[in-house]
Amino acid sequence: MEHQHIIKSFDKELGEIDSMILQMGGLVEVQISESVKALYKRDIDLAAKVRADDKQVDLFESKIDESTLRTLALRQPMAEDLRHIICALKVANNLERIGDYAKNIAKRTQVIAESGSVGTSEKTIRRMGKMAQEMVSDALNAYIGKDLKMAEELRIRDEDIDNMHNTLFRELLTYMMEDPRNITPCMHMLFIAKNLERIGDHATAIAEQIFYLITGALPDEERPKSDKTSQMSAEMED
Amino acid sequence: MPEFEAIPDCQPFELTNAAILKAHDVNVYYGEKQALFDVNLEVEKNAVTAFIGPSGCGKTTLLRCFNRMNDVIPICRVEGSITLGGQEIHAPEVDVVALRKNVGMVFQKPNPFPKSIYDNIAYGPRIHGMTKTKAEMDEIVENSLKRAGLWEEVKDRLDKPGTGLSGGQQQRLCIARAIAVEPKIILMDEPCSALDPIATATIEALIEELRERFSIVIVTHSMQQAARISQRTAYFHLGHLVEFASTEQIFTSPEDERTQNYITGRIG
Numbered sequence: 001m002e003h004q005h006i007i008k009s010f011d012k013e014l015g016e017i018d019s020m021i022l023q024m025g026g027l028v029e030v031q032i033s034e035s036v037k038a039l040y041k042r043d044i045d046l047a048a049k050v051r052a053d054d055k056q057v058d059l060f061e062s063k064i065d066e067s068t069l070r071t072l073a074l075r076q077p078m079a080e081d082l083r084h085i086i087c088a089l090k091v092a093n094n095l096e097r098i099g100d101y102a103k104n105i106a107k108r109t110q111v112i113a114e115s116g117s118v119g120t121s122e123k124t125i126r127r128m129g130k131m132a133q134e135m136v137s138d139a140l141n142a143y144i145g146k147d148l149k150m151a152e153e154l155r156i157r158d159e160d161i162d163n164m165h166n167t168l169f170r171e172l173l174t175y176m177m178e179d180p181r182n183i184t185p186c187m188h189m190l191f192i193a194k195n196l197e198r199i200g201d202h203a204t205a206i207a208e209q210i211f212y213l214i215t216g217a218l219p220d221e222e223r224p225k226s227d228k229t230s231q232m233s234a235e236m237e238d
Numbered sequence: 239m240p241e242f243e244a245i246p247d248c249q250p251f252e253l254t255n256a257a258i259l260k261a262h263d264v265n266v267y268y269g270e271k272q273a274l275f276d277v278n279l280e281v282e283k284n285a286v287t288a289f290i291g292p293s294g295c296g297k298t299t300l301l302r303c304f305n306r307m308n309d310v311i312p313i314c315r316v317e318g319s320i321t322l323g324g325q326e327i328h329a330p331e332v333d334v335v336a337l338r339k340n341v342g343m344v345f346q347k348p349n350p351f352p353k354s355i356y357d358n359i360a361y362g363p364r365i366h367g368m369t370k371t372k373a374e375m376d377e378i379v380e381n382s383l384k385r386a387g388l389w390e391e392v393k394d395r396l397d398k399p400g401t402g403l404s405g406g407q408q409q410r411l412c413i414a415r416a417i418a419v420e421p422k423i424i425l426m427d428e429p430c431s432a433l434d435p436i437a438t439a440t441i442e443a444l445i446e447e448l449r450e451r452f453s454i455v456i457v458t459h460s461m462q463q464a465a466r467i468s469q470r471t472a473y474f475h476l477g478h479l480v481e482f483a484s485t486e487q488i489f490t491s492p493e494d495e496r497t498q499n500y501i502t503g504r505i506g
Contacts, residue, residue: 003504010503076462078489078501216491 010075017067017088018144021095024060025140028095029133031057031102032199036129039109039192040122047113050106057099064092080213087213091143094202094209098136101195101202108188115185118175124168125189128196131161135203142207148214154207155223161200162226168193169229197227258283258453259304259423264318266299266308273299277318277479279472281423286445286454288464288485291474292500297457300474301425304455305341306334323422339366342416346428348408350400350415355392358400358411359383362419378418385451386414387444406437413444417452424448426456430463442467461501465489473497 005011031050038046068089071077077085135157142150172186172193204223211219259281266274274296281287281304289297299308306327308314320327327337339362351358359379362368369375379396383389388410392403400411409429416424426445430438445454445467458464464471464485471488473481473496481488481497492498499505 003499006503006505078461078465079492079498081502082490 010081013067013071013075014081014084017064017071017085020060020064020067021088021091022140022144024057024064024092024095025136025143027053027057027060028099028102029136029140031099032129032133032136032196035102035105035109036126036196038106040117040126042109042113044110044113047106047109051103054099054103057096061092061096064088068092080216083213083216087143087209090209091139091206094206095136098199098202101199105192105195108192112185112188118182118185118189119171121168121172121175121186121189121193124164124171125192125196128161128164128168128193131157131164132196132199132203135161135200136206139203139206139210142210143213146210146214148211151207151210151214152219155204155211155219158200158204159224159226161197162228165193165197166226166228166232169232173232194229256282256285258323259455260319260321261300261303262319262321264300264303264316264320266296266303266317267315268311269313273477274303275477279479279482281453281455282470283453284449284451285470286449286456286468287470287472288468289455289457289472289474290459290461290464290500291480293459294476295474296477297472297474298427301427301455301457304423304425305338305343307343309334335365339419340421341423341425342419342421343425344409344412344416344427344429346431348405348412348432350403350408350411352399352401354397355383355400355403355411356396358415359418362415366419368419382414382418383411385417385448386410387440387447388414404437406433406440409433409437409441410444413441413448417448421452423453423455426454428457428459431459438463461489473500475500 031053034046035050037043038050068085071085075081135154138150138154141147142154169190172190175182176186208219211217257280261277261279264274264277265272277296277300279300289301291297302308303316303320304322304327308316316328322337322340325332351361353361356379359382360375363375363378369378380389380393383392388407391407392398392411400408403411409432413424413429430441433441442463445456448454456464456468468485471483471485472479473488473492473494475496481492481494483493487493488497489501492501
């Protein structure tokens with residue numbers, strides 16, 4: 001909004017909350033890319049770092065919680081300001097969950113570090129990781145720029161990541177059927193892929209919050225969803 | 239149910255829908271200066287309607303139109319139609335005293351009459367000839383004070399002057415006085431602006447209770463108050479009714495940018 005508050009310290013407070021969101025978001029982006037990098041480089045130290053850095057992410061979330069709560073109590077924001085604060089609270093929550101997924105990827109990486117890669121699954125994971133990271137990055141940009149168009153595009157993009165997850169699911173299923181020794185690494189890979197797919201969902205949830213922040217209503221049409229893994233079985237032919 | 243009392247000399251009417259009072263294309267002038275522009279608005283029955291807006295936006299002017307308080311200002315001219323239960327309040331046959339029995343008012347500063355607490359309440363019913371016996375009058379006084387949540391505090395001192403009460407009590411006395419004549423609508427012009435938070439909370443709780451029997455229109459400068467107690471909110475700006483919607487809508491996602499700027503405390 002181009003108009004400033006009459007009480008300037010209110011603008012300052014809202015600015016500080018946004019700045020924390022951005023810092024937290026930046027950290028989470030690094031978490032995603034480093035967790036995936038640790039996986040394909042089999043870098044246990046990097047994986048350990050990702051796990052340790054999650055504390056920072058959690059700390060940001062509690063700081064944002066505190067600030068938004070204080071602003072709600074002391075400023076009693078209305079209309080767009082109210083939506084702004086609620087949106088910040090929810091975005092911080094989404095980012096924290098994304099951080100948890102990255103941490104989980106790192107955890108699994110430490111377990112499967114000894115095993116070699118199975119088929120082309122890691123390449124797919126790398127692409128999914130890149131895509132998830134970009135989605136988070138775009139969500140943050142849309143948040144800070146109050147960019148409705150970007151937020152709407154983001155909602156649709158989640159379909160791509162779902163499709164990759166589906167493909168990977170099928171692929172890993174095949175490897176497991178081929179050789180039971182593949183099961184442990186494949187199961188971990190499957191969970192890693194699921195984590196990335198969930199990160200995409202959270203980026204989408206952020207996009208929906210931005211939509212609410214700007215328009216005052218949640219998007220009414222169903223967003224395209226392509227995650228079909230819950231309906232797949234090992235007997236599937238394709 | 240013909241519970242609505244007709245204004246004398248007019249056809250009795252029944253309420254057919256939820257709107258008890260309708261303002262249609264209301265324009266108000268103070269001499270050359272126009273204070274309200276084409277205001278269209280409906281006051282819902284058994285609801286609290288809040289008027290908000292910056293000073294001088296016309297909200298009090300409109301409120302005062304509803305019981306023709308502007309009649310006493312010689313340079314004030316009101317155009318357009320205001321109907322109460324379907325009856326045009328500016329019609330020549332309308333008795334203003336009867337109108338004000340149906341449309342009560344509570345002001346910013348508590349203004350009890352310099353009389354006893356009892357007589358403050360009894361004044362209205364007496365001039366409207368609502369009672370025949372002392373016992374009936376006693377009952378009206380007691381019920382009105384009970385409904386205003388003041389009875390327990392004053393029942394032993396009904397003969398003491400109303401001006402001896404605290405600010406919050408005085409305001410509740412004024413509300414009791416307004417409801418004693420069983421109005422349909424109570425107009426409140428910033429009823430809590432001279433009161434402390436506890437007295438304000440008491441009045442707000444009272445307003446919520448009164449809504450069951452009466453329709454209330456309240457002008458307030460406290461947006462929190464409007465948000466807390468009203469169901470519908472009207473935002474006025476420079477004599478125009480900018481936005482009129484459910485209170486929830488106004489305070490979470492107002493449509494007009496001027497409303498947004500005002501309620502979020504921005505320079506518009």
